[in-house]
Amino acid sequence: MRDEIxxxxxxxxxxxxxxxxxxxxTPERYAILEQIYxxxxxxxxxxxxxxxxKDYRVSLATVYNTLELLIKCNLVLKHQFIGQKxxxxxxFGNQTHHHLVCTRCGSIKEFSDKKIRSxxxxxxxxxxxxxxxxxYLYGICKKCVTQKLISE
Amino acid sequence: MRDEIxxxxxxxxxxxxxxxxxxxxTPERYAILEQIYxxxxxxxxxxxxxxxxKDYRVSLATVYNTLELLIKCNLVLKHQFIGQKxxxxxxFGNQTHHHLVCTRCGSIKEFSDKKIRSxxxxxxxxxxxxxxxxxYLYGICKKCVTQKLISE
DNA sequence: TTTGTTGCAAAACGTTTGCAGCCTC
DNA sequence: GAGGCTGCAAACGTTTTGCAACAAA
Numbered sequence: 073m074r075d076e077i078x079x080x081x082x083x084x085x086x087x088x089x090x091x092x093x094x095x096x097x098t099p100e101r102y103a104i105l106e107q108i109y110x111x112x113x114x115x116x117x118x119x120x121x122x123x124x125x126k127d128y129r130v131s132l133a134t135v136y137n138t139l140e141l142l143i144k145c146n147l148v149l150k151h152q153f154i155g156q157k158x159x160x161x162x163x164f165g166n167q168t169h170h171h172l173v174c175t176r177c178g179s180i181k182e183f184s185d186k187k188i189r190s191x192x193x194x195x196x197x198x199x200x201x202x203x204x205x206x207x208y209l210y211g212i213c214k215k216c217v218t219q220k221l222i223s224e
Numbered sequence: 225m226r227d228e229i230x231x232x233x234x235x236x237x238x239x240x241x242x243x244x245x246x247x248x249x250t251p252e253r254y255a256i257l258e259q260i261y262x263x264x265x266x267x268x269x270x271x272x273x274x275x276x277x278k279d280y281r282v283s284l285a286t287v288y289n290t291l292e293l294l295i296k297c298n299l300v301l302k303h304q305f306i307g308q309k310x311x312x313x314x315x316f317g318n319q320t321h322h323h324l325v326c327t328r329c330g331s332i333k334e335f336s337d338k339k340i341r342s343x344x345x346x347x348x349x350x351x352x353x354x355x356x357x358x359x360y361l362y363g364i365c366k367k368c369v370t371q372k373l374i375s376e
Numbered sequence: 377t378t379t380g381t382t383g384c385a386a387a388a389c390g391t392t393t394g395c396a397g398c399c400t401c
Numbered sequence: 402g403a404g405g406c407t408g409c410a411a412a413c414g415t416t417t418t419g420c421a422a423c424a425a426a
Contacts, residue, residue: 096400096405117390131408136391152304156416157390172352181352187343192359195337199366200324206360207344214351248380248425269415283383288416309415 077165079109082147085164089145103128104138108148114159114180153208154178171206174213181213229317231261234299241297255280256290260300266311266332305332305360322359328368 086105090097107123108115115123117135124130139160142148151159153173159180169184192205238257242249259275260267267275269287276282291312294300303311305325311332321336344357 094405098400098406100407129408133392133409134407137406150306152306154304156304158306172349172354174352175355183349185343185347188340188347191337191339191343192361195340195361197324197335200326200333200361200363201369202324202361202363203327204362206362207357208359209344209347209352209354209357211352211354211356217353246380250381250425252382281383284415285384285417286382289381 079106082109082164085147086142086145089141095141100128100130100134101138101141103130104135105142105147108142108160108162109164111162114151114161116157116159118157120160149204151206153180154210171208172213173208173210174216175210176212176216176219179213179215231258234261234316237299238294238297241293247293252280252282252286253290253293255282256287257294257299260294260312260314261316263314266303266313268309268311270309272312301356303358303360305330306362322361324361324363324365326365326368327362328364328371331365331367333365 082105083102086101087097089095090101104120104124107120111120111123117132117139120139121130121132121135124135139148139150143150147162147164149161149163151161151171153159153171154175155178167184168189169182170188172181172183174180188207192207195202234257235254238253239249241247242253256272256276259272263272263275269284269291272291273282273284273287276287291300291302295302299314299316301313301315303313303323305311305323306327308330319336320341321334322340324333324335326332340359344359347354
């Protein structure tokens, strides 16, 4: 049910946001939304930019600009795991989840824990309005543990 | 008790690590450790670099290099909040805590929740060896909420 | 003496910005 | 038609790298 979101629904959400903020409905913006909609898992700007080159002529600046808008209307989430480039993921059709980040190879796996979700979501602060949160567990993934035993 | 850690203890931990990894015990490395030990709260590379200039002649490269080593021996923690440059904090004498990051002004506040700590710490994975974790709550701080009401 | 580490400066990298032309409204 | 948005390329700020000199082992 939750993940049966079609592109039409997203388009509508995005359009509403653009109209509300008096931004323009450009074809580039919808094309980027569509590519993100199709892609599964995390991606970085470089990946998305290259993906766009196949069918469109879209600049890096526009990719950054559009991601910013999609973040603002909660269709995309931005992450800064290890290293300096940002990673993104679509939020629509995704349940809130948490991340296992391997500090050796940089791989990212997701998991979701109901208890964690409910306890963090219920956390209230007198002087802070929480919009979202990120929980990153750092460590070494299975593949790297094996290599570690060999190399050290 | 826990926070009565003296510089001598840290120095020993660091020395043990350096010896074990067959790295050299240079005066620059100890000087950086000492400055971090003195500083309270988060800091970035720029801040630390400038702090070092007062009493020593240490290059940026060495600051980065040394931070890397301190992270590896668990004396320093690195944070990559969204939209900010990397921030660091000492871990010695600090209890694990969580972060409130204001997406407007970039301010960071800490909080610690026993329930969250214990539930995350108890989380086990078959194929992942967790070393540490970060929980970042993004939102708008009190100061910015006030300004928001005025400006929007 | 050996070679890991340093300072310095240049390069690399991801991201942002300035600008002329384009296209949404 | 006005002005927001685009592509392009240059600029930016942070981090990494190359290299000759230095100093820890």
